[in-house]
Amino acid sequence: MNSPHPPPPAHRSSPRGEFASAPETNQVTDVTPRRSTSAKFVVAGGFGVGKTTLVGSVSEIPPLRTEEALTNAASGIDDVSKIDSKTSTTVAMDFGRITVSPELVLYLFGTPGQTRFSFMWDRICDGALGAVILVDTRRFEDSFGPVDYFESRGIPFVVAVNTFPGSPLTTPAEIREGLSLPASVPVMHIEATSREQVKVVLVSLIDLLMQRMATRSRASAPRRSELGRMPAAH
Numbered sequence: 001m002n003s004p005h006p007p008p009p010a011h012r013s014s015p016r017g018e019f020a021s022a023p024e025t026n027q028v029t030d031v032t033p034r035r036s037t038s039a040k041f042v043v044a045g046g047f048g049v050g051k052t053t054l055v056g057s058v059s060e061i062p063p064l065r066t067e068e069a070l071t072n073a074a075s076g077i078d079d080v081s082k083i084d085s086k087t088s089t090t091v092a093m094d095f096g097r098i099t100v101s102p103e104l105v106l107y108l109f110g111t112p113g114q115t116r117f118s119f120m121w122d123r124i125c126d127g128a129l130g131a132v133i134l135v136d137t138r139r140f141e142d143s144f145g146p147v148d149y150f151e152s153r154g155i156p157f158v159v160a161v162n163t164f165p166g167s168p169l170t171t172p173a174e175i176r177e178g179l180s181l182p183a184s185v186p187v188m189h190i191e192a193t194s195r196e197q198v199k200v201v202l203v204s205l206i207d208l209l210m211q212r213m214a215t216r217s218r219a220s221a222p223r224r225s226e227l228g229r230m231p232a233a234h
């Protein structure tokens with residue numbers, strides 16, 4: 001990693017302390033029925049920002065990809081000028097799965113980066129609990145659209161700056177300012193090729209969602225003064 005920034009804080013933890021590995025299918029250790037929850041997260045960002053790489057780094061199943069070789073047909077349409085080694089492109093979406101704990105399985109959906117596929121975003125983002133917006137500081141403005149999209153739909157998101165060799169050096173504060181993000185949106189620098197760093201991103205999104213849920217349930221809980229006015233149960 002050529003960024004001067006330290007890796008994102010390691011103190012965050014998933015509900016179980018760490019990501020559990022997928023259960024062995026032939027090993028029965030606990031027959032107690034568990035309630036398992038699945039959550040859909042979207043990985044968004046501009047063309048070539050590292051969405052396919054991120055999903056592939058962390059998925060425990062071979063990620064389902066719909067990649068096509070970049071051909072002459074896309075020349076002049078897809079901007080590959082800043083993407084040295086890119087030879088394929090996601091024409092529909094990436095899909096991956098990660099088991100966070102026996103109770104929580106995440107499904108990751110990557111959006112197609114090219115703006116000509118933006119009509120697919122609503123379908124891909126339907127039912128998503130949260131999003132990871134990947135940023136490439138060499139093409140910073142490509143992240144404006146994704147930030148607007150999730151803000152306008154009220155879908156919580158975290159921002160992960162993918163660090164490429166030669167990326168301009170930035171601080172989280174500069175990214176936050178450049179994207180006009182409130183302090184509540186986590187911003188971190190990562191390498192999408194690093195499974196550990198991608199896990200930190202996902203854990204921070206889970207934390208954010210849990211904070212939102214806690215805030216909401218506090219807001220909807222009756223206040224002490226209201227409890228005092230409630231009729232006593234007989």
Ligand SMILES: Nc1nc2c(ncn2[C@@H]2O[C@H](COP(=O)(O)OP(=O)(O)O)[C@@H](O)[C@H]2O)c(=O)[nH]1
Pocket residue numbers: 045046047048049050051052053054083085086087088089090113162163164165190191192193194
């Ligand atoms: N060095 C480095 N290269 C990366 C990283 N993430 C993605 N890439 C490369 O950048 C190019 C674009 O990544 P890709 O995942 O296809 O981008 P997408 O269009 O957002 O899905 C590919 O050649 C990747 O190998 C990273 O963290 N570090």
Ligand SMILES: [Mg+2]
Pocket residue numbers: 051052053089090094
């Ligand atoms: Mg892709």
